[in-house]
Amino acid sequence: MNSFEWNKIIGAVLGTAVFIFVVRLVAEHVYEPEHPEKPGYVVEGVVETPAGGGAPAAPVAEVMPDWGTVLPAADVAAGQASTAKCAACHDFAKGGPNKIGPNLFAVVDRPRGGHEGFSYSAAFKAKPGNWTYDELFKFLKSPAVDIPGTKMSFAGIRAEKERVNLIAYLRSNADSPAAIPAPKPAAAAAPAAAAAPAGGPVASPKGGAPVPAPAH
Numbered sequence: 001m002n003s004f005e006w007n008k009i010i011g012a013v014l015g016t017a018v019f020i021f022v023v024r025l026v027a028e029h030v031y032e033p034e035h036p037e038k039p040g041y042v043v044e045g046v047v048e049t050p051a052g053g054g055a056p057a058a059p060v061a062e063v064m065p066d067w068g069t070v071l072p073a074a075d076v077a078a079g080q081a082s083t084a085k086c087a088a089c090h091d092f093a094k095g096g097p098n099k100i101g102p103n104l105f106a107v108v109d110r111p112r113g114g115h116e117g118f119s120y121s122a123a124f125k126a127k128p129g130n131w132t133y134d135e136l137f138k139f140l141k142s143p144a145v146d147i148p149g150t151k152m153s154f155a156g157i158r159a160e161k162e163r164v165n166l167i168a169y170l171r172s173n174a175d176s177p178a179a180i181p182a183p184k185p186a187a188a189a190a191p192a193a194a195a196a197p198a199g200g201p202v203a204s205p206k207g208g209a210p211v212p213a214p215a216h
Helices: 003-030 067-073 076-085 133-141 160-172
Strands: none
Touching: 067 160, 076 160, 133 160
16 A cells, blocks of 8 residues: 555545534534523522532521411311321321331420430431420421431421421320410511601701791
């Protein structure tokens, strides 16, 4: 094979490589995907990092219900119906057995991770305290977010009303239900505006007659 034929082969290979490179550049430009500004859905417990880098924004804390107001008005029967989501792992009867999770009779105000005979995860043991209304409300929304590392695989209940009803049932499911706190006082009324309405009279000092407001 002479040098002319070798030159033809090398030229063909180089030409093919250049052609493939050009086609790839054109395809990337034509079919470049458009990324949405915001995700189509939000995953519970995942904090979004702002565009351009920087520290992620802190999650917005959920406002706790006024238990003195919502518990007396809660639907206890609806709360009991919601326990069907928990029945595979928990028993609610007095003296009932521990299952995959601990027995939940009289759970309100009970020490967290303190039910006799149940082996709690290290994550539960590392978070002391009682199951107050607020703590139950946060935990039931997303157990894995409230107590990272928990063995509990339940995704949680996002609806506030359903959680309130469920907590109302859990409270009632006890020999001596936990006390309901007093309703929170109503917010103080906003102070009256110091300035007089536009065009209205302006009070005269030392109790004199009102002075007309200056024209603007």
